[in-house]
Amino acid sequence: MDRIPAIELKNITKTFGKIVANHNVSLSVNRGEILAILGENGSGKTTLMNMISGIYFPDSGHILIDGEEVVIKSPKDSFDYGVGMIHQHFKLVDVLSAAENIVLGLKGKYNLKEASAEVSRIASQYGFEIDPAKKIYEMSVSEKQTVEIIKVLYRGADILILDEPTAVLTPQETSKLFAILRRMRDDGKAIVIITHKLHEVLSLSDRVAVLRKGEYICTLETKDATEASLTEAMVGKKVALNIDRAEPKDPEDRLVIKDLDCVNREGAKVLDDVTFTARSGEILGIAGIAGSGQRELLEAIAGLQHVQSGEIVYNDPKTGKVENLRDKTPMQIRQLGVRLSFVPEDRLGMGLVGNMDIIDNMMLRSYRKGKSAFLQRKEPRDLANEIIKSLEVVTPSASTPVRRLSGGNVQKVLVGREIASTPTVLMAAYPVRGLDINSSYMIYNLLNQQKENGVAVIFVGEDLDVLLELCDRILVIGSGKVTGLVNARTATKEEIGLLMTKSSAENEEGGANNE
Amino acid sequence: MNKTAAAKEKKTREPLFHIVKKSGIVWWKAWLIRIAAVIAALMVVAVITLVMTGQNPLEMYKAMLDGAVGNSTRTWNLLQDTALLLLVALAVTPAFKMRFWNIGAQGQVLAGVLATTACLRYFTDKLPTPLLFVVMILCAILAGAVWAVIPSIFKAYLNTNETLFTLMMNYIAINLVAFFCFRWSKNSGNDVIGLINRKSKVGWLPEIGGNKFLLIVLTVAVLTVVSFIYLKYSKHGYELSVVGESENTARYIGINVKSVVIRTVILSGAICGLAGFLLVSGVHHTMTTEVEGGRGFTAIIVSWMAHFNPFYMILTSFLIVFMEKGAIQVASSKNLQLDDNFSSIVIGIIILFIIGCEFFINYKIKFKSKNKEEEALKQ
Numbered sequence: 001m002d003r004i005p006a007i008e009l010k011n012i013t014k015t016f017g018k019i020v021a022n023h024n025v026s027l028s029v030n031r032g033e034i035l036a037i038l039g040e041n042g043s044g045k046t047t048l049m050n051m052i053s054g055i056y057f058p059d060s061g062h063i064l065i066d067g068e069e070v071v072i073k074s075p076k077d078s079f080d081y082g083v084g085m086i087h088q089h090f091k092l093v094d095v096l097s098a099a100e101n102i103v104l105g106l107k108g109k110y111n112l113k114e115a116s117a118e119v120s121r122i123a124s125q126y127g128f129e130i131d132p133a134k135k136i137y138e139m140s141v142s143e144k145q146t147v148e149i150i151k152v153l154y155r156g157a158d159i160l161i162l163d164e165p166t167a168v169l170t171p172q173e174t175s176k177l178f179a180i181l182r183r184m185r186d187d188g189k190a191i192v193i194i195t196h197k198l199h200e201v202l203s204l205s206d207r208v209a210v211l212r213k214g215e216y217i218c219t220l221e222t223k224d225a226t227e228a229s230l231t232e233a234m235v236g237k238k239v240a241l242n243i244d245r246a247e248p249k250d251p252e253d254r255l256v257i258k259d260l261d262c263v264n265r266e267g268a269k270v271l272d273d274v275t276f277t278a279r280s281g282e283i284l285g286i287a288g289i290a291g292s293g294q295r296e297l298l299e300a301i302a303g304l305q306h307v308q309s310g311e312i313v314y315n316d317p318k319t320g321k322v323e324n325l326r327d328k329t330p331m332q333i334r335q336l337g338v339r340l341s342f343v344p345e346d347r348l349g350m351g352l353v354g355n356m357d358i359i360d361n362m363m364l365r366s367y368r369k370g371k372s373a374f375l376q377r378k379e380p381r382d383l384a385n386e387i388i389k390s391l392e393v394v395t396p397s398a399s400t401p402v403r404r405l406s407g408g409n410v411q412k413v414l415v416g417r418e419i420a421s422t423p424t425v426l427m428a429a430y431p432v433r434g435l436d437i438n439s440s441y442m443i444y445n446l447l448n449q450q451k452e453n454g455v456a457v458i459f460v461g462e463d464l465d466v467l468l469e470l471c472d473r474i475l476v477i478g479s480g481k482v483t484g485l486v487n488a489r490t491a492t493k494e495e496i497g498l499l500m501t502k503s504s505a506e507n508e509e510g511g512a513n514n515e
Numbered sequence: 516m517n518k519t520a521a522a523k524e525k526k527t528r529e530p531l532f533h534i535v536k537k538s539g540i541v542w543w544k545a546w547l548i549r550i551a552a553v554i555a556a557l558m559v560v561a562v563i564t565l566v567m568t569g570q571n572p573l574e575m576y577k578a579m580l581d582g583a584v585g586n587s588t589r590t591w592n593l594l595q596d597t598a599l600l601l602l603v604a605l606a607v608t609p610a611f612k613m614r615f616w617n618i619g620a621q622g623q624v625l626a627g628v629l630a631t632t633a634c635l636r637y638f639t640d641k642l643p644t645p646l647l648f649v650v651m652i653l654c655a656i657l658a659g660a661v662w663a664v665i666p667s668i669f670k671a672y673l674n675t676n677e678t679l680f681t682l683m684m685n686y687i688a689i690n691l692v693a694f695f696c697f698r699w700s701k702n703s704g705n706d707v708i709g710l711i712n713r714k715s716k717v718g719w720l721p722e723i724g725g726n727k728f729l730l731i732v733l734t735v736a737v738l739t740v741v742s743f744i745y746l747k748y749s750k751h752g753y754e755l756s757v758v759g760e761s762e763n764t765a766r767y768i769g770i771n772v773k774s775v776v777i778r779t780v781i782l783s784g785a786i787c788g789l790a791g792f793l794l795v796s797g798v799h800h801t802m803t804t805e806v807e808g809g810r811g812f813t814a815i816i817v818s819w820m821a822h823f824n825p826f827y828m829i830l831t832s833f834l835i836v837f838m839e840k841g842a843i844q845v846a847s848s849k850n851l852q853l854d855d856n857f858s859s860i861v862i863g864i865i866i867l868f869i870i871g872c873e874f875f876i877n878y879k880i881k882f883k884s885k886n887k888e889e890e891a892l893k894q
Contacts, residue, residue: 342767353761353764367753373751
């Protein structure tokens with residue numbers, strides 16, 4: 001093709017500290033085309049698009065729009081070039097109407113009547129359904145998304161970037177959106193859609209570019225691609241990490257989850273009939289696209305998430321008693337003698353208090369000990385010093401606020417504290433996210449030690465290589481449902497990748513094949 | 516393309532400087548910055564005084580000093596008012612540390628005032644004096660606590676906005692006090708209650724060694740130490756800090772957030788109630804809508820400026836009362852032709868400098884030009 005691409009990226013690199021988000025990425029999108037950008041979580045899709053929309057600025061590389069090199073320093077610059085991005089999290093003012101949100105921030109005369117007419121015209125051109133006078137807070141998620149899309153069209157965007165637009169939509173809404181996107185493509189607009197759902201890529205896009213761990217892998221013509229070839233490109237060949245893995249010793253059922261159902265605040269089902277067993281002396285991995293219900297699952301077990309139906313059964317190794325933890329608060333769970341440790345995903349927002357020092361953070365788990373109304377800081381101080389020493393935490397002192405520590409050291413403090421309470425169940429959500437290699441291996445070793453001590457370890461991870469080498473079994477979840485349970489010693493990356501990207505409709509048959 | 520060219524030009528524009536958060540500062544450097552801020556404020560005020568009014572700024576500072584500590588009565592007055600302001604600041608601090616924006620200290624103090632006055636009116640003849648004091652103190656504390664607990668329950672269970680709620684409770688309290696001023700006034704209808712038990716002085720806070728200010732100062736001094744210990748060394752204090760810093764963390768470790776919120780706000784209101792008791796029994800011996808004297812709001816500044824540390828609050832409350840007392844003297848001094856509006860300007864400038872200097876303690880300013888020079892050197 002000798003057309004000039006609408007956007008061309010050449011050797012784009014972006015790093016955040018030591019983390020490389022994008023490395024030498026080059027790709028292009030033409031007018032009258034839908035390009036899908038496919039990749040796992042953390043593969044750098046959103047970062048890359050944020051550089052086109054002016055939220056980040058690339059460290060190196062060039063962006064060309066219509067063949068001319070451009071510098072995009074702010075979302076305003078991006079608008080000036082006709083680029084419009086629809087973010088995953090909507091940026092709308094709740095109390096204003098659709099039309100008011102659309103004209104918000106625009107220069108020129110403020111004429112709501114004309115704006116509403118223009119909005120209606122755009123809507124009818126592409127087949128949107130929208131009421132310009134409706135307030136945002138009265139709208140469904142899909143209506144809000146419509147407002148976001150019309151907002152960028154109203155501003156004259158002819159290059160549209162949509163960041164996981166279907167994540168929040170029902171299947172019917174999704175097919176409606178796809179029809180609109182096709183109409184826009186036929187109208188000559190360039191459309192980029194970020195996704196990790198294979199069937200969407202196959203049904204919607206003309207070409208697909210694949211990213212993996214920040215690297216550009218390839219661009220395929222969609223008509224030549226299959227689910228298998230895309231999965232392989234997305235997850236890549238297996239990389240040997242040399243993480244030690246011992247055979248589980250006398251595994252016993254420690255935590256039995258049966259038919260767990262949860263809904264989130266918006267009323268959407270986030271966990272759907274989840275059933276599995278975590279055994280002592282074993283690391284159970286949980287794999288899945290981010291936001292498939294991992295957080296809710298762990299929080300439900302920890303007593304932080306309301307459960308609609310189902311059971312969370314704990315078998316006490318000492319007393320042999322069987323306890324149902326469902327509908328119990330974290331305090332009640334502890335009072336039952338259940339030693340449940342939890343390293344949450346949000347380290348500083350949930351696991352620790354950023355403004356408190358290491359000693360006071362150690363105390364979070366233990367401060368209630370004793371009848372005295374006053375705090376006992378000696379034990380926490382000793383524990384803090386011990387953790388600093390044994391886990392090589394880099395900190396000026398034990399009285400440094402944890403928010404001043406680097407990500408890896410924050411995590412060492414948190415994991416160290418959770419392990420110090422000699423748990424029988426240890427849950428860790430993305431414990432190595434953002435950590436450098438050395439800190440990551442230290443965390444793997446700690447988890448392995450716990451496993452050898454007979455702890456039932458639940459490890460929610462995103463890196464399939466790590467999951468395959470660290471865990472004994474891997475539970476795969478997709479959209480809140482269990483889509484498979486595989487033996488980590490024999491499973492392949494492709495197998496897990498396919499299970500992760502299964503849509504809910506395919507689950508039934510897919511699950512059956514997998515048994 | 517036109518727009519391309521326009522955007523290209525933009526890229527050369529870089530900001531002159533940018534602001535960087537400091538990762539920490541030695542304590543004595545922080546204090547050096549604060550002292551420098553006070554000196555700078557005094558100099559700015561001096562210049563403004565000279566330019567705007569033509570008065571001698573040194574005269575004005577002398578008048579301020581005279582007003583605050585000019586003689587022993589003034590000094591004791593200064594100490595007493597510092598103690599009262601400090602007490603209200605101690606009251607709001609636990610709630611603020613928990614990020615519960617209680618701006619209803621005014622109402623809670625007035626609830627205590629009303630309760631104390633009611634006790635004085637109805638129980639003076641019925642109860643022996645020691646018992647009367649016990650009843651007054653308990654009623655005042657209870658009234659303050661009730662006034663605070665209402666918004667806190669709504670906050671804990673319905674997540675209402677506590678700022679608006681406590682503010683509205685202020686208006687209710689003010690009007691209740693106004694209503695009872697009218698009901699209990701000596702000559703019905705003129706809204707003046709007058710000194711209660713003027714002759715017998717029953718229910719008036721006793722003097723210690725002939726000094727009527729000392730008991731208040733000592734009470735508050737003890738409460739300051741208790742507050743410090745409560746916030747720093749008690750399990751309750753620890754829990755309320757965790758709730759304030761991160762409710763998610765609090766829930767994660769099993770703290771019952773609702774009960775901590777309600778418990779802490781009750782404590783806040785109770786101390787306000789006690790302040791109300793001291794104002795009536797120890798200072799005014801009567802009730803008007805003015806007895807609270809704006810302390811409920813000033814206390815917020817005192818508490819924030821001291822970073823919620825009770826010992827620092829001694830300093831900040833002293834500073835504010837010192838300036839208020841000084842300003843009154845400046846306004847009334849015959850040598851100076853300045854009125855109280857100008858005194859307010861002076862106070863405003865000094866406080867602005869003191870609060871503003873926190874910026875330089877937490878952030879530093881990096882100038883771009885330096886980087887450019889460095890780049891030039893590299894090349």
